[in-house]
Amino acid sequence: MEKTKAQDTEISIEERMRALYSLQLVDSEIDKIKTLRGELPLEVQDLEDEIAGLETRLGNLREEVVNLEKSILQKNNEITDAESLIKKYEEQQKNVRNNREFDSLSKEIEYQNLEIELFAKKIKEFSIQIEEKKTAITESENTLAERTADLENKKSELDEIILDTQKEEEGLYKKRDKVENIIEERLLAAYKRIRSNARNGLAVVPVQRDACGGCFNQIPPQRQLDIRSRKKIIVCEYCGRILVDDEIVKESKA
Numbered sequence: 653m654e655k656t657k658a659q660d661t662e663i664s665i666e667e668r669m670r671a672l673y674s675l676q677l678v679d680s681e682i683d684k685i686k687t688l689r690g691e692l693p694l695e696v697q698d699l700e701d702e703i704a705g706l707e708t709r710l711g712n713l714r715e716e717v718v719n720l721e722k723s724i725l726q727k728n729n730e731i732t733d734a735e736s737l738i739k740k741y742e743e744q745q746k747n748v749r750n751n752r753e754f755d756s757l758s759k760e761i762e763y764q765n766l767e768i769e770l771f772a773k774k775i776k777e778f779s780i781q782i783e784e785k786k787t788a789i790t791e792s793e794n795t796l797a798e799r800t801a802d803l804e805n806k807k808s809e810l811d812e813i814i815l816d817t818q819k820e821e822e823g824l825y826k827k828r829d830k831v832e833n834i835i836e837e838r839l840l841a842a843y844k845r846i847r848s849n850a851r852n853g854l855a856v857v858p859v860q861r862d863a864c865g866g867c868f869n870q871i872p873p874q875r876q877l878d879i880r881s882r883k884k885i886i887v888c889e890y891c892g893r894i895l896v897d898d899e900i901v902k903e904s905k906a
């Protein structure tokens with residue numbers, strides 16, 4: 653990695669500190685964009701998965717209702733068959749030759765009546781199941797409508813962010829290249845190392861209310877003076893972050 657920059661030219665510690673803080677601001681902005689994007693695609697994916705699941709569930713429920721309706725139809729046919737058998741046996745009873753034949757037919761009729769009761773009971777059970785499934789279908793349909801609307805919103809939100817941030821991100825990358833060029837390689841490596849270890853991605857922090865803006869530990873007055881003098885790069889003795897004074901922060905924001 654050939655670098656024709658910072659270390660060879662006359663750049664004051666103060667300028668390096670300003671550059672470091674600018675770099676931090678740019679990186680934090682890039683982090684923000686990445687976070688925005690990083691969550692939305694996942695949310696969109698989750699919704700798409702949930703919608704696919706709901707559609708499968710609805711398909712199954714509708715099929716189950718159709719099958720139950722078929723079963724009811726079948727039981728109704730069985731009832732009709734049993735009824736015609738009963739009629740037939742009753743007719744036969746009029747022409748029996750003895751009591752034994754009559755009793756035997758009576759038993760058949762009794763059996764068919766029991767069958768009819770059983771079929772009717774089944775029909776009732778199936779009807780209850782159909783009602784339950786229809787309720788579940790309505791619930792799933794409502795959820796599906798909600799999730800579909802959610803998905804549309806998230807998708808357009810994501811599209812907007814991508815559209816909005818594309819230019820911004822490109823600008824930020826250009827700015828970062830420029831700022832990085834001012835900072836000597838060793839310092840830049842240190843910055844990147846600190847940043848990757850910090851949970852919030854902050855490697856350069858201001859002194860705020862006599863404390864480190866990264867870990868909030870108190871900074872002794874002498875150390876604060878050293879930071880303000882801008883004669884050397886000073887890191888927080890607790891978290892290792894690079895510290896800058898309030899003035900640099902104010903100037904960078906302007």
Ligand SMILES: [Zn+2]
Nearest residue numbers: 864867888891
């Ligand atoms: Zn600290």
